[in-house]
Every structure is written in C-alpha cells, then in structure tokens.
Amino acid sequence: MSFLKRVSEFYDKVGKYLVSGLEYVITILVVAILGGGLFVLITQPPIEGGTSSGGIAVAYPSASFQYGAETYIVGALLLFATIGLISLFRAPNVFGQRRYSTALAALGIGALLVALIGVIYFANFKLGA
Numbered sequence: 001m002s003f004l005k006r007v008s009e010f011y012d013k014v015g016k017y018l019v020s021g022l023e024y025v026i027t028i029l030v031v032a033i034l035g036g037g038l039f040v041l042i043t044q045p046p047i048e049g050g051t052s053s054g055g056i057a058v059a060y061p062s063a064s065f066q067y068g069a070e071t072y073i074v075g076a077l078l079l080f081a082t083i084g085l086i087s088l089f090r091a092p093n094v095f096g097q098r099r100y101s102t103a104l105a106a107l108g109i110g111a112l113l114v115a116l117i118g119v120i121y122f123a124n125f126k127l128g129a
Helices: 003-034 037-043 068-093 098-127
Strands: none
C-alpha cells in the first residue's frame, strides 16, 4: 500500500468525523442564538425576577424583555424540535428493523409535540393572550 493511499484513507476517516462534529457544533450554536443567547450576552439580564406575591418568575411577562432563564427554556424547546425532526427524517431510512424504525418515528412525533405544546404555552404567557 502506497503512502498516498494511506494518507487518503486516513483523511477519509478523520474527515468524516470532523464534518460530523462540525455539524453538531453548528447546530448547538444556532440553537443557542435562536434561544436568546445573543440577547443575554449583550444585555446581561438577571437569571430570574420576582413577582408581586413574592414568588420567582423565570419568564418576563412582556415580549420586550427576557430573563436569562428564558434562554434555557427556549433552547430546550428548540432542542426537542430538532430531535423530533431528525428522528422523523431518519425513521424511513432504517431498513430491516421495523421496531427500531417505529420507535424512532414515535420519538420524533413525541418530541415535536412537546416542542409545539411548549412553544404555544410559552408564547401565550409572553404575549399575554
């Protein structure tokens, strides 16, 4: 086996893992930015606030501002939606393992439902409807 062929095989193996890892890093960064991470970095809001009755509020009751905890809530909802979409897209590509394919599709539907219900509840609270 020639040296160039070995280098080519090594590059093919390592390149696959680097591209896979880069996809995960990019996905995590996009979810963090969409979840409000950029707003938190710029404005440095408090993690939570207080209510008039002395309780703790993790979501600001207006769309014009947010607490730091909202970033984690929205990020988790986006993570559920991402897991659901990836599971649903990969489920039909599993050949010969019907139970695994069905479980993957059920996981995708469940994660999307959790994300959808969470977004509706959170938006209802934020917009005061």
